[in-house]
Amino acid sequence: MSGPCSVCKKNVAKDFVKCKVCNLAVAHPGCAAKSKTQWACSSCRADSDSTKAGSNPPSNPSSEAGDLIADQLGNLAANMNARFDAAEESRMNNHADFERALEFLSSKYDELLKTIGEQNKTISELRKGMEAFTSKLKEKDSMINLLALRVNELEQSAHSLSIEIHGVPRAAERENLHEVLGQLAQQVGAPQPSLENVADAYRLPARTPRAVGQRPRGEPPIVIKFKDASVRLAWLAGRRRLQQQRPADVNREPVPSTSAAAVATPAPRPDGRMLPPIRIYERLTAYNKRLLYLTRGAATAKGYKFVWVKEGKIFVRRSEQLGALIRIRCEEDIRTKLDYTAAEVNA
Structure with a gap:
């Protein structure tokens, strides 16, 4: 049997006491403040008190004190139960708020993951596009380099009948190149320059002077363009002949070049x-x-002894007995064939 407690008015589930008079009303043991005497509900006590009022029975202080204590304990229990219910309700409300906040954060986290996924996809697509662009750029760079080499070869072929003469002092403001070259031809043992074998002869413009304290620049070179390749070869061959007339130079560079031989003794x-x-x-x-x-x-850094030019082509060889001829066509050949790093080449 169960019902509302006659004291605190809350539901009574299992443990309870019954009214000793009507045997119907129930109460929590704590609310009834069970003592040695059986408990009576407030209605039965009221009826009993009104019945006995006419005879004015003597009061029982002990019984009145017990009833007062029982009422106070019942009120205290009701107050505690009310506070417990309020705390439980507040806890449930807080738990609901926490769940709502967690759901909100979870939805935002899902949105963030979706955004990051889209950004990663975009970055991947951009990376693929950049790789394709880099590949095309390398192809174009390779094509440009090939075209630059081809243009250089064509330009060099235009110089196939020309030589440059360095170190010839300028005798006067208006020098007579025909006379100067005639004297030099005698020293070289080559044919005298004339209208029959020389297409053009001129001195290049003077270069910008060096800064104060630096070694001054030499005279600008003289360019001779021949009509006949045999005459040009005779001038180039004469370098070896007159090189023997030059005294030994202790300050000679460690890498000689057969394309730049001295043809006159320094004066x-x-x-x-x-x-x-x-x-x-x-x-x-x-x-x-x-x-x-x-x-x-x-070549100096890597221990190659010979570097020379022949017919506009650059060659390298480690020594007279060791190593095959190495043709250098571009800066990439210096890096690969001579094992010279890009930083060293560009230094």
Whole structure:
């Protein structure tokens, strides 16, 4: 049997006491404040008190005190149960708020994961596009390099009948190149320049002077363009003949070049300084001149003894007895064939 507690009015489930009078009303043991005497509900006590009021029975202080204590304990239990219910309700509300907050964060996290996935896909597509662009760029760079080499070869072929003569001092403001070249032809043992074998002869413009404290630049070179290849070869062959007339140079560079032999003994200047020796070169393009400069530096660093130019082509060899001829066509050949790093080449 169960029902509402006559004291706190809450439901009574299992443990309870019955009213000793009506045997119907129930209460929690704590609310009834069960004592040695059986408990009576408030209705039965009221009826009993009204019945006995006419006879004015003597009061029982002990019974009244017990009833007062029982009422106070019942009120205290009801108050505690109310507070417990409020706390439980607050806890349930807090738990619901926490679940709602967790659901909100979970939805935001899912959105963030979706956004990151889309961004990763976009980055992957951009990376693929960049790789394709880089591949095409390398192809175009390779094509440009091939075209640049082809243009350089065509330009070099235009110099196939030309030579450059360095170190010839300028005798006067208006020099007579025909006379100067005639004297040099005698020293070289080559045919005298004339209208029959020379197409053009001129001195290149003077270069910008060096800064103060640096070694002054020499005289600009003289360019001779021949009509006959045999005459050009005679001038180039004469370098070896006159090289023997040049005294030993203790300050000679460690990498010699057979394309730049001295053709005259250095002579003193009016101020007492020695003039540089006269040198004859095959005429090279600007690209080949830079390539020859880089090749000499790399050959010196890597222990190659010979670097020379023949018919506009640059060759390297480790020594007279060791190593095959190495043809240098571009800067990439310096890196690969001479094992010289890009940083060293560009230095």
